[in-house]
Amino acid sequence: MMKIATFNANSLRARLQIVLDWLAKESPDILSVQETKVQDKDFPLKDLEGCGYNIVYRGQKSYNGVAIFSKEPIEVLRFGLPGEPADEARMIAAKIGQITVINTYIPQGFEIDSEKYQYKLAWFNRLGEYFKNNFKPSDKVIWLGDLNVAPEAIDLHSPKTHKNNVCFNPELTEHFYSICKWGFTDLFRMHCTAGGHYTFWDYRAPNALKNNTGWRLDYIMATEALAKNCKACHIDITPRKLSRPSDHTFLIAEFD
């Protein structure tokens, strides 16, 4: 049994105890984290000593930042995407045992008519090229993280209100599916075809969790060699339920 998880921390230092408690309770083999919001020199290594995990990370001041926790040793393949700008604090590619793990924090995009949204689309294209140029669909590859895309109407609470949103529109869905077509299966969707299951609720909206006005923006994607052995994939909302509205959810996939 192998367990792989992903978590948008929205500041690792602010949510260190949540991560430590969750690791102790769930004991995943691998945890990928996004939005650590900490520079490498300030990464809370001291506080994570003794948690039983190898950790690799790449951050910047205030924004973005990614990390991978793993029980097995981690060999970093690269930080950031090929091309300019590398945007290093949004991606770690690593080899862990026989598995390649790509942790991404994909740009949110701000507004549909902004440069930032164009950058987001380009980011999907560059990521697709990276997969195509460096791996084969027959390899064991996991792509996971905050992908900032809700491809279908069932992936968000009110698709009519949010049509042409930077995380939900046909153009973006096409960019996402173009990468999926290369060889990735959405493990949560593989196990659950029903709507209403979300990984993010906007913490600016009051009662978002209570009203389930959420989005499915976090994913664990796997190539066939891994997807065929995935026995379960579920969302753990307990940290969000028990604590602050700005706490996110864990997404977990279990494999034979």
Next chain:
DNA sequence: ATGGTGGCACCGCCA
């Protein structure tokens, strides 16, 4: 309802 809150670092930016 076209805002809201929260995190970081600064006096605004990003989600």
